[in-house]
Each structure stands twice: as structure tokens, then as C-alpha cells.
Amino acid sequence: MFPGGNSGMIRLLVKTLIPESIEGPRTMEAVWKNPVNFSALDRTGQRVRLRLDSTAVRVEHLGEPDKSDFVSLNYINGGRLFRVRAKTVVMAGGGWMTKHVVRDLDETRRKSYEQFNYSPYMTANVAVRNWRFLYNLGISSGEWFEGFGRYVNVRKSATFGVDSPTIGPDLPTVLTFFVDFAKPGLPARIQGQLGRAELLSTSFADYERQIRQQMTDMFAASGFDAKRDIAGIVLNRFGHAFINPQPGFFFGLDGKPAARDALRNGPFGRIAFSHCDLAGAMDHRNAFLESKRAVSQLLDQVLT
Numbered sequence: 001m002f003p004g005g006n007s008g009m010i011r012l013l014v015k016t017l018i019p020e021s022i023e024g025p026r027t028m029e030a031v032w033k034n035p036v037n038f039s040a041l042d043r044t045g046q047r048v049r050l051r052l053d054s055t056a057v058r059v060e061h062l063g064e065p066d067k068s069d070f071v072s073l074n075y076i077n078g079g080r081l082f083r084v085r086a087k088t089v090v091m092a093g094g095g096w097m098t099k100h101v102v103r104d105l106d107e108t109r110r111k112s113y114e115q116f117n118y119s120p121y122m123t124a125n126v127a128v129r130n131w132r133f134l135y136n137l138g139i140s141s142g143e144w145f146e147g148f149g150r151y152v153n154v155r156k157s158a159t160f161g162v163d164s165p166t167i168g169p170d171l172p173t174v175l176t177f178f179v180d181f182a183k184p185g186l187p188a189r190i191q192g193q194l195g196r197a198e199l200l201s202t203s204f205a206d207y208e209r210q211i212r213q214q215m216t217d218m219f220a221a222s223g224f225d226a227k228r229d230i231a232g233i234v235l236n237r238f239g240h241a242f243i244n245p246q247p248g249f250f251f252g253l254d255g256k257p258a259a260r261d262a263l264r265n266g267p268f269g270r271i272a273f274s275h276c277d278l279a280g281a282m283d284h285r286n287a288f289l290e291s292k293r294a295v296s297q298l299l300d301q302v303l304t
Contacts, residue, residue, distance in 0.1 A: 006284050008032050014041075017048040053077055059089060060104040065269030088270045088298040092291060094118075095263075095277050096240050102271060108262050115249075115259040116277060117188040120195040121241030124149070124177040124211055127231040133224035135169035148214040149179040172231065177211065188244040196239045208233055243277040250280055264293065272297045 011031040015022045020040040024030035041050040054077040061068035062085070070085045091098045099105060099113035131154055134140055141153030152175050167173075181195025211233060212226040252258045260280075263273045274294035279286035 009284060011036070014050065018046065018050070051075075051077065054082075056093075056101055057081075059091065059102050059271065061269050061271070065104060065106070065271075068269055071270050086270075088267075088272070088301050090272050090274050090291065090294045090298065092274045092287075092294075094240055094275050095273075098273065098275065102268075106268060109268060112259040112262045115246070117192055117244040117246060118240040118277070119188070119192045119242045119244050120181050120199045121238045122179040122181075122199060123236045124179060124207065125234045125236070126175045126177065126211060126215070127172065127233070128175055128229050129172050129231050130170045130229065131173050131175070132169045133219040133222045133229070136222040137219075142218070144218070147217065148210040149177040151178045152176065188246060192240075192244065199237050199239060204235060207235055242282050243280060245280045264290075267294075267297045267301075270298070270301055 008028055008031065011022060012026070012028060014036075015026050015031050018040055019026070021037055022031050023034040023037065038052070041052065043049065054075045056073060056075045058072075058074035060072055062070045062072050070087060071089045072083060072085060073089065074081060074083050076082075091102060093101070095113050095116050096118055099110060105113075131140070134142075134154065141151070143151045154173050154175060181191070181198055183191040183194050186194070212230065215224055215230075216226055218224075247253055248256070248258060249260065250258055252261070260278050264278050267273075272294035274287070274291040276282055276284075276287040276290055278290050
């Protein structure tokens with residue numbers, strides 16, 4: 001609901017950790033509207049450093065996990081491979097990546113990750129020059145059961161220092177389509193695999209045609225004209241958008257502990273895991289809570 005999605009909260013975190021990173025006061029309005037000072041993110045001597053455009057590709061203990069004093073991290077930046085050592089590491093990326101990046105992961109945790117099922121999702125933001133065609137129907141949102149997507153609404157977004165004192169059906173807005181890729185009748189893992197293949201292999205042009213056709217079928221009778229009314233389309237494709245918790249995911253099954261317990265109950269040597277899929281729901285609040293837990297599990301090793 002915030003301008004820029006969850007990036008507003010991340011900007012506020014960065015501003016708190018590195019005050020010079022964003023100009024102005026530490027408020028949601030300021031961090032949203034003011035530019036990022038990228039040169040301030042990764043300065044030598046800072047207590048917090050953020051290295052952008054860097055992808056971790058290998059994380060493993062130097063020695064046996066339960067006896068090691070350091071963790072080795074390899075990452076790619078600018079086409080070059082770098083290696084650093086750390087006393088502790090929090091793996092905050094999704095489980096579908098973490099299980100490959102942590103190279104010395106033990107068998108118990110590796111098998112736990114194999115029980116995580118993920119489903120794709122897409123949100124399509126369609127900028128329209130007006131939404132009179134919805135107003136004429138007496139609605140600002142709608143749900144359907146056939147065709148592209150399943151739901152669309154005129155989003156109520158948070159604002160900071162309101163730019164326009166008025167809203168109305170003759171003013172521009174953004175309609176958000178929510179698109180799942182469910183394949184009823186198939187196992188959850190197979191549904192996710194087939195959905196990801198569809199999501200990533202379909203071209204933007206094909207999705208644009210589907211959106212225009214769906215809106216025409218639903219709203220042409222109330223005045224919608226795709227060529228006249230659509231100003232732009234932005235697709236947000238999420239290959240592993242949601243965790244699909246199967247029976248036993250939260251509390252275990254047949255007397256066996258839940259698979260996620262092996263990843264949440266304590267660190268693996270000097271590595272802790274904090275991604276929100278461990279909570280069973282992809283949500284920024286769960287990401288914060290899981291990260292707090294993971295950091296707490298490593299504090300003793302950091303402070304000694």
C-alpha cells in the first residue's frame with residue numbers, strides 16, 4: 001500500500017543504520033521522497049556497510065561447523081569473485097536459494113528444505129487515465145472466475161504530504177491485478193513448478209494482450225476503451241512468491257517434528273536462517289520477526 005511497495009520500510013531501516021544514506025529527517029515521507037546517497041552506503045570504517053550489486057554464491061564454515069571460528073563467504077560484484085570472512089552469518093534470502101548457497105549444509109537441514117513448497121504469483125499494475133468505467137458500474141474493485149487473473153481494485157495507497165486534495169473517477173489511477181497460477185488437482189509442488197514455468201516463459205506482449213482483452217470483456221459495456229484509457233502496464237513476477245504449508249509444516253506429523261524446526265530452533269554452527277518462509281507466510285512482518293530471532297541466536301558468538 002505504500003508508494004514503492006515495501007521499499008519505504010527498507011529505506012527507513014537504512015536511514016536508521018546509516019544516517020547519511022538519505023537526506024532529510026528520519027521520517028517515512030522524507031525517506032520516500034528524498035534521493036539515496038549511494039556513496040554513503042559502503043564506506044570504510046562504518047559500523048554498517050551495504051554492498052550493492054553483490055550476489056552471494058557460496059557460504060560455508062572454515063572447518064567443521066560446530067568447531068569453526070569463521071564463515072567464508074564468496075560473492076560476485078562487477079563480474080569479479082570476492083571472498084570475505086565473518087564471525088557469524090544470517091541467511092535472509094529465500095529457502096529455495098539458501099539451500100544451494102550454504103555449501104556445507106548438514107543433511108537434516110537439507111532434507112528440511114526439501115519439504116518447502118513454493119508457488120508463483122504476479123501483480124500487474126495498470127495505469128489508467130480514469131476509472132469512470134468502474135464508477136459507472138458502482139464498484140471500485142471486482143472479482144471473477146474465468147480469464148486473466150482473478151481480482152482487480154483501485155488501490156488505496158498511503159500518501160505522505162498529500163499531493164492532490166481530490167480523488168475521483170475522472171482522475172488517473174493505477175489498477176492492480178492479482179494473478180495466481182494454481183493448477184487444481186495436482187500436488188502443491190507440481191503446481192508451483194508448472195506455474196513458474198508459465199510465469200517466466202510468457203512474454204510481456206502476451207500478458208499485455210491478456211490484460212487488454214480481460215478489461216475489454218468486463219468493462220467495455222460501461223465505457224472502457226483499452227487504446228484510449230490504458231497509459232501503461234508494469235508486471236511484477238514472483239517465481240517463489242508464497243510458501244504452501246502442507247500438513248505437518250507448522251507442528252509436525254506422525255510424531256515427527258516440523259521440518260522448519262531444524263532451521264528455526266538454533267543456528268547451524270555460525271549460520272542462522274531468517275527468511276520469512278520459515279514462518280509459513282511470506283510477509284514483511286514475518287521477515288522482521290524471523291530476522292530478530294536469527295540475530296538473537298548468534299549474539300553470543302558475536303560478542304565473544
